[in-house]
Amino acid sequence: MSANTFGRNFRVTTFGESHGKALGVIVDGCPANIEFDLEYIQSQMARRRPGGTEIGTKRNEADRLDVLSGVFEGRTEGTPIAMIIYNSDQKSHDYSTIKDVFRPGHADYTYFMKYGIRDYRGGGRSSGRETAARVAAGALAKLILKGKGIEIDAGIRSVKNIVCKGEFLPPFKAPLFTISEERDEEILSLIEEAKRSKDSLGGIVECHIKGVPAGLGDPVFDKAEALLSHAVMSIGAVKGIEFGLGFDATRIYGSENNDEMTSSGFLTNNAGGILGGITNGEEIVFRAAFKPTPSIAKEQKTVDTEGKERMIEIEGRHDPIVLVRALPVVEAMSAIAILDMYLEDSKYERQR
Amino acid sequence: MSANTFGRNFRVTTFGESHGKALGVIVDGCPANIEFDLEYIQSQMARRRPGGTEIGTKRNEADRLDVLSGVFEGRTEGTPIAMIIYNSDQKSHDYSTIKDVFRPGHADYTYFMKYGIRDYRGGGRSSGRETAARVAAGALAKLILKGKGIEIDAGIRSVKNIVCKGEFLPPFKAPLFTISEERDEEILSLIEEAKRSKDSLGGIVECHIKGVPAGLGDPVFDKAEALLSHAVMSIGAVKGIEFGLGFDATRIYGSENNDEMTSSGFLTNNAGGILGGITNGEEIVFRAAFKPTPSIAKEQKTVDTEGKERMIEIEGRHDPIVLVRALPVVEAMSAIAILDMYLEDSKYERQR
């Protein structure tokens, strides 16, 4: 139950229920003397906030951060930074009809089995709203990494079976932030159609991390892929992750997959920037599979807390697709993991 | 650099270089009073040991465990269990020709960048040999889980582009341990051909975990998928992981992907046994992508520690495919992760 902290050095602890008073995050282990650019952090919050995109939920939250500690005269103090987001547009009455019913594809049933108690007002901790706190901490991490020349960008590679081919050249464009815009119209009508049929969609997010020095990540259990997978697979709807060629690497020969080296560097980047769990200085590349949003208005079979069979139609203000708002979350978790590795590695510098 | 421990409760610490005196593992947090079935543990070691299969490396190691502590009169004492495996068939002279050269697809370059020092005798800690220690600890975890009705099995789902269709019905058969044997002959000739052309192969391993009670895993950062991904992605050659439908879930509608419930349970298991990061009582199902073995005898371009361009042909006793010997490793890491979640959950039982 004490799993609300991520990181060994840049330690991020989140709290808050979807329909409680507030959400928030404590960042412990943030280096001192960093210029704290609240505006930048707030700009990342805007990318994720409900009501911030044309295609998302109708819930509208300003997601203004209240910074309670750790910053003094515009700079970080080396002490814990607490950032709070008050919930304003909760409308918890929306949820009263589902109080005793387990929504298919949701954590309702499993939370009930784990705790014997459940905040039925919209998912509690399992709500996507929890990721707002991650984005706040992740934006701070991105800010620090930027100062070290490390940039993180995520874009949409596919929606359902529509794949956006093409090179990864951020920044990507609203409203979809796909890697190539060629199929945006097709995707928008697919989303429109899903909405109409009370259904939902998933897709694949691709993330690139540029400027990472060689040497980050640890051998054995804390390989860079392992830590990044832990970070990204902890995002609600993610059901798979792959690095570099990923699953496609299983379908070619070793001689095709190995990245050969010359005096000017690696000839290819099939490994996705990581060898033996340690970064090799190339771009880190991974893709994350997002399942379709489980909240749909279509009628579904389920049971209630007594085990009785029920039919359910989830009304509410849900996204037919979470991919767009998930992009800053993927970037945030990646940033936290990379900065954590960076600080871990820094410990040993004096010794080198 | 201190990343040689996995687990919060059942804590596994491995040590030992591929060509050093010995490898080993310390298991701290193992419950007391468990019957310590060394024979069972040794049988799992046999599944992974070099020389143990027809299609693997020619290095031959008995991989006999020497249990130094934590077991008294055949039962665990609740104190750390130390298990040592002495290296006997090291042949480190095999490696002297590659002393200053970075093998493509290997950790040679990244270790050198991280530590400024490198055990060139066969990969050191980055060698697949390190997983022997994981299998010892994992076998102990499997033993304990078995006593709780939890069974873990892994099989080969595909080799290169040959996919083994069919239901997952272990135990699988030697020498390939594929999920269905229909295409074994094809696969064996593919391996034979790869060997002849001095090349190597990868593939996909599928793992099922049966009997896991609902309620394991933690919300937010330590979701069951996140912990299992951390565990499995920390295995050397793994470049991707997916749960349940995984990447395929991105290609269908929410209404198709959601697992509906009736009074007799879930109608489908697209989620792979995990909802909101917490186990739902269904079988946990995941697949891991293994890249082709990087050690190949084919000539490749690379550089040496001075940055000079070199050609390399990796002689040695390497597996053209690691999948078969990887199966007990995947099971071991899964067992460690699941037992760790189980113990984490047990903390709170008194309170329920």
Added chain:
Amino acid sequence: MSANTFGRNFRVTTFGESHGKALGVIVDGCPANIEFDLEYIQSQMARRRPGGTEIGTKRNEADRLDVLSGVFEGRTEGTPIAMIIYNSDQKSHDYSTIKDVFRPGHADYTYFMKYGIRDYRGGGRSSGRETAARVAAGALAKLILKGKGIEIDAGIRSVKNIVCKGEFLPPFKAPLFTISEERDEEILSLIEEAKRSKDSLGGIVECHIKGVPAGLGDPVFDKAEALLSHAVMSIGAVKGIEFGLGFDATRIYGSENNDEMTSSGFLTNNAGGILGGITNGEEIVFRAAFKPTPSIAKEQKTVDTEGKERMIEIEGRHDPIVLVRALPVVEAMSAIAILDMYLEDSKYERQR
């Protein structure tokens, strides 16, 4: 720098500067379904709050807790509990004269050396005010322990050289909460005199923990004494701790110090309830040495941030003695440590 979390299971993370917007605490790992008695927690806050005792600082803070998360319909949810205390009576202008000067006996110099930046408005994180957040978390821990029959009480054993002899029979009486009241008048005039001479006093706090079952604490590095010492020695002014006979045990023979057993239990409790690092079912007894408050109005030699010699007289609203307000802090840290051991031990119950 990431040392603002205590506990492995009942994880307490505090944040907030003395003169910032707010202080607070996140409790992660609190069991679900516990009745959350805010009134009780608030009553513990009152014991520590500035302005709450006749003999303390003149700073007046209501120290009202704002519970932001983790509690639903009056019960804990198993999710992180966030409790915030807003600073109201900050008067940070009191501190501007000491902006560039290191106060003797304070953390000013060492923080400056560590971070190169310092919140000069009254100690920042090193202020005694930080302990308010610990008391909130500790009160919750005490509440849970009470439900298990475990009670924690601290009293004043000595002030300067005035020792209060007598049996430990809580509850103790205001305003001093000494273990026996016989010398209260003497102590009160000593405090009065210290105030007049612009000086300060220290003393010894004794703490008893009743009802702890045998078996808590871990062998080797996490012995019960080690964890309790870590917890209590982390309180600002504490410079020593001893268990049972403590330093006096060094002055007698083994045959005098060993606690003999009969069928009705231990004959003595010289060990203070802990043997080999594990609780033996007897009362846990320890004493903590509090140095005199470093903030005094008497003139002292010091240097400024440039290294120039300066004389300093610390004006402000400081306690001449912190012992009374320290009692709930000692109880809080003890409660957190004991509950943490209790949960650690619970993990293994199923297995016994």
Added chain:
Amino acid sequence: MSANTFGRNFRVTTFGESHGKALGVIVDGCPANIEFDLEYIQSQMARRRPGGTEIGTKRNEADRLDVLSGVFEGRTEGTPIAMIIYNSDQKSHDYSTIKDVFRPGHADYTYFMKYGIRDYRGGGRSSGRETAARVAAGALAKLILKGKGIEIDAGIRSVKNIVCKGEFLPPFKAPLFTISEERDEEILSLIEEAKRSKDSLGGIVECHIKGVPAGLGDPVFDKAEALLSHAVMSIGAVKGIEFGLGFDATRIYGSENNDEMTSSGFLTNNAGGILGGITNGEEIVFRAAFKPTPSIAKEQKTVDTEGKERMIEIEGRHDPIVLVRALPVVEAMSAIAILDMYLEDSKYERQR
């Protein structure tokens, strides 16, 4: 139960029972490229080994370290260093008479209550023999610290009521290693007398750490005193610890206790080198209280595992006093804690 690891960065994991096959330690997080001076480490082992001093146990163990991993061509590799000590002179039959009886002052009863199983052959993990593994790891830490100009020395300040006054000027002399030798003869006859009367003695160990830079230790929960207390209080017979003036600081005024500063540094070191939990560049000074050895041949009352009353006379090869052999253990734990803080602090250097 998983408390056999100490440290966040320089992570020390010990294993092994007093009468099992072997003891050992894994050091994870040791910086790479350090010259591994085995002779030095072995010299520290000699200071602690049974049979190594005139006044200790008659058990004779060479305590030769077998280094299994982490060292290559005489230098650390950055990978886990495993050091094993085989038990040779076990004589476990000595212990068979106490198989079912709880020795007073020992962990026998509490281990039995915790685990329901007990290694009755001489204390198992609770034996002083476990500290051999700590000394090995601590010697490595001392070696690394020495390279940074940090020196750690412990001496005997008192035995029973005989206090050795005088300045702390190591190295101290055999056989007693008292801080001043003036009262050595008195102490030696006290020990002789205790042996004759089948009794045992305790005393106070003082430890000084020179050359620690200002800025180590963390605010709040991981203060330098808290971490050192955790480290030292985890040694078997220690029942108290104090820093600088310690308990005596409670008996003077704040104006007497505060260490004033001038441009040439601190005028006094009453704080023992730590202010607000962070080192101030002065010598760290602490004292640890060792209770008299619990193993005595004098007849004592106790009970057996069935709860029946029994008389016990502990035969065996026990030390009448452990202080001399405890000195390297106190230094070892201090070294581990200080190096751990040093590495923790190093993380943030790049950022300063």
